[in-house]
Amino acid sequence: MKIMKVETNRLGQAKDEFIAQWGALGTQWGISRTMAQIHALLMISPRAMCTDEVMEELAASRGNAHSNLKELVNWGLVRMIVIKGDRRDFYEAEKDVWQIFTIIARERKRREIEPALSLLNKCAEETKDLRSAEAKAFHNQVKQLEEFVGFASKMSDRISSMKHGLALQLATKILS
Template identity: 80%
Template sequence: MSAAEDKLNQARDEFIAQWGALGTQWGINRTMAQIHALLMTSSGSLCTDDVMGRLSVSRGNAHANLKELVNWGLIRMIVVKGDRRDFYEAEKDVWQIFTIIARERKRREIEPALALLNKCAEDTKGMKGEDAKAFHNQVKELEEFVGFASKMSDRVSSMKHGLAIQLATKILG
């Protein structure tokens, strides 16, 4: 292996490790994020055996996480003519990756949180007493804010990449 290839592999390994750590912040497990990073930075498609060997994970772990990444829409299965194995490739468009992650986080985290806040607000509507009123008002404010943030996320993720960057520049500039 040449020095350049060794340096590339070192950089890729560092990226995979950090993407794995970042993935836990999205609410996914480290291995799933590491597989995503590996596929995202690979020039071609990889089979389950490639993933297992590169990341030193079991077949079951690799298979389960590949399946979940397909379910999220972050990777897709590829058929290679003449080969019976399943191959996978990642979505590489950064804006698409962002919108997919935003959509999945909304479905898994934001929508259940909104439903809970709505239920708590409904359950305490009209209750008497200072504590009950304070609780109801706080939950209502949280519900309104989370709902607003969810709508803004939907709006931004539905925009074309360039338009979203322009809008962000105006807001932040």
């Protein structure tokens, strides 16, 4: 085993724990454990990594590493990097927290809010001219949900498109 300072070892342990736990959290957030682990690994890596390094670090299969890297690039949380004179693809994570937040917010809106909103639109529309008391009650409830979710959708857009500084300013006002 390589000789190393106690400090280096402590750092390694902290990193490993971070990666392992971030992976576990990922499953709570609806993304696969490996995807969250790769994200954690790259967020704290001082340099871009290639597929084999990721595989080794996480003891994951090639297919798994590959598809999750692709997915992360898709989300925009990770960028592919070309290093000249090297045929391999390298990957590095977006590290700015506000960027990370807006990317995740956009994705969640797309997956969680928009489909709900379109369902609510449809149900409200389909029942808007029914006259029975029961139908009116249904229409009313759906309408309330529709308005709220529509609101949430707009809010999400607005906040995501803010500059970090401006958002911070707004947040400070709310927290004060």
